[in-house]
Each structure stands twice: as structure tokens, then as C-alpha cells.
Amino acid sequence: MLGTRGRVDTMITGLAERQIPSHSLAIDYKGNLIVNIGANSNGCATSQEPGASGKNPCPELETSGGIWKFKLDPPRQTLANGTRIATGLHNAVALAVSPLDSTVIAVSHGRDGLHEGWPSVFSDVAAAEAAGEEMVRIASARADFGWPYCYYDYLKDERKLAPEYGGDGQSTERCDHLIQPLVTFPAHWSPMSILFYTGTMFPPDYRGGAFIAFHGSSFRRPMPEDGYEVVFLHFKTGQATTYAPFATGFAGGTLSPTGAAHRAVGLAQGPDGALYITDDKGGRIWKIVYRK
Numbered sequence: 001m002l003g004t005r006g007r008v009d010t011m012i013t014g015l016a017e018r019q020i021p022s023h024s025l026a027i028d029y030k031g032n033l034i035v036n037i038g039a040n041s042n043g044c045a046t047s048q049e050p051g052a053s054g055k056n057p058c059p060e061l062e063t064s065g066g067i068w069k070f071k072l073d074p075p076r077q078t079l080a081n082g083t084r085i086a087t088g089l090h091n092a093v094a095l096a097v098s099p100l101d102s103t104v105i106a107v108s109h110g111r112d113g114l115h116e117g118w119p120s121v122f123s124d125v126a127a128a129e130a131a132g133e134e135m136v137r138i139a140s141a142r143a144d145f146g147w148p149y150c151y152y153d154y155l156k157d158e159r160k161l162a163p164e165y166g167g168d169g170q171s172t173e174r175c176d177h178l179i180q181p182l183v184t185f186p187a188h189w190s191p192m193s194i195l196f197y198t199g200t201m202f203p204p205d206y207r208g209g210a211f212i213a214f215h216g217s218s219f220r221r222p223m224p225e226d227g228y229e230v231v232f233l234h235f236k237t238g239q240a241t242t243y244a245p246f247a248t249g250f251a252g253g254t255l256s257p258t259g260a261a262h263r264a265v266g267l268a269q270g271p272d273g274a275l276y277i278t279d280d281k282g283g284r285i286w287k288i289v290y291r292k
Helices: 126-127
Strands: 025-027 031-036 066-070 083-087 092-098 104-108 133-138 149-155 158-161 184-185 190-194 209-216 229-236 241-247 264-269 275-279 284-288
Touching: 025 092, 031 092, 083 104, 083 133, 092 190, 092 209, 104 158, 133 190, 184 241, 209 241, 209 264, 229 264
Parallel strands: 190 264
Antiparallel strands: 025 031, 031 066, 066 083, 092 104, 104 133, 133 184, 149 158, 190 209, 209 229, 229 241, 264 275, 275 284
């Protein structure tokens, strides 16, 4: 039976702030605490004015826009106690350690603001679909995925130079050498958690694959909002392959942040292999079981 220690320790303090806090956690197989620290801006611009250039180098990367590793002891550590294992990720909220190869896997939110900041370069339709969500593998120390200098174009399937740094929606300069994602998902779907399935309740095809919970979009106008679902991503010989919807219908009849009845956030696997999904709009926990 679970109990409490009688006190609460602050493990890490003084992390970079952002408008919507984003410090998701995972624990690796060596007992280290893995922490995402989301960036506070879309492109590290010098001002809030449309067309503002980006700071070069971007000072946000010193304290955010990446993933850090910390020991679990002592308490009250600061950023200086950690080791940055990945940089150039806008906001890698979905975070897990793969049971396949023990590497850190993250699904990062892409950037926003392409049309608002650069209407002459990006139409509202193009901006709604351009900057996709990336699943990445952290296989080396301080792996670089390019933010804020680059973003991943979901439609063109390549990294593009960000407009704050001279990008025109076509240029790949400065971005060609960066680590490529394992899989990309449509723009603004908002990945919130990832769970590698190790249970035996579901059919064998599920073992070793990953569930990903998407909160649903809010920046796809004038395109329809989308992504209010949980998908399942298949892996073959350790490589991510195809994904498909697994649990849908959370939003009900209205696909929007305010109109949705429910929005999936967290994922957990029960001892029996059942899948649990938390919902921060309707305040529920959903349990999914498999029966022959």
C-alpha cells in the first residue's frame, strides 16, 4: 500500500518560467530525473512587433527550450546541477524513456505565430499546417533539434529556416545538419504525454508500441481544429513506423479548447495492462481494457 513520507521535498528550484508552465518529468533506467523546460517564445524575437528579427544567439536556450537530466539527490537543486541532454525543442511536453533502447523519447509542440508575425510570407492556411509536432530520440548528450532557428515543416517533411532568422518558408539553410525526428504529427495537435506499452492485456501488436495523448489544437484557424485524441504508434525492429487513432470522441461535437467536452492529457498503464487516460477538461480518468 502506498503511503507518504511525512514531508514534501523540493527537488529542483528556479527553473525558467513561461506563460503556461511546462516542466514535464520522466525517470530513466539509471534513476535520473529527466525534465522538459519549454521555451517562452515562438522564435526568440527581439520584440513583440510583427516581423521582428530573432536574437542570435537566442538567450532562452541557456535555461529553456530543451531537456535536462538531474540526479534524484540532493533536494533543492538548481539548473546548474543538471546536465542538458537536448536543446532546440520548443516544448517537449510528452516525455518518456523507451523500454526498447533506454533512450529518452519526446514529442515536442511546434511553434505558433507564423502568420501573425509574417503575413506576407505565411498565409493563415499555410501557418495552420506548417509547423508540425516532432517525436525525437535523445541518443546523445546535448542533441540539437534546431529551435528557434528552425522549425519542422509537416507538409514538406523537412526543417525550414524560421522567419525570425531570414526564412521565407522555403529555405533550409542552417537546418540541414540537424537531427531528424522519428515521426511528425500535424501542426498544433498539442502532444501531452507518451506511454510505451509493456502490458499483456492488449493484443501482441501493441507490445513495444507507444500511446500518445493529444490535447487538441487551438491555432489551426481557418482550418478545422483537430487532434483531440489518443493515437497508437507502432514500432518495428525498434523503429517508429505508422500511427493510427486509438481513442477518439473526447471533444464531443465541438473541436475547440472551449467547446470540447473532454481533452486527453496523461497516460498510465495499470498492473493488469489496462490503459488510463486523464482528462483536464471534464475532470475524469478513463480506463480502457481489452476483452476478446
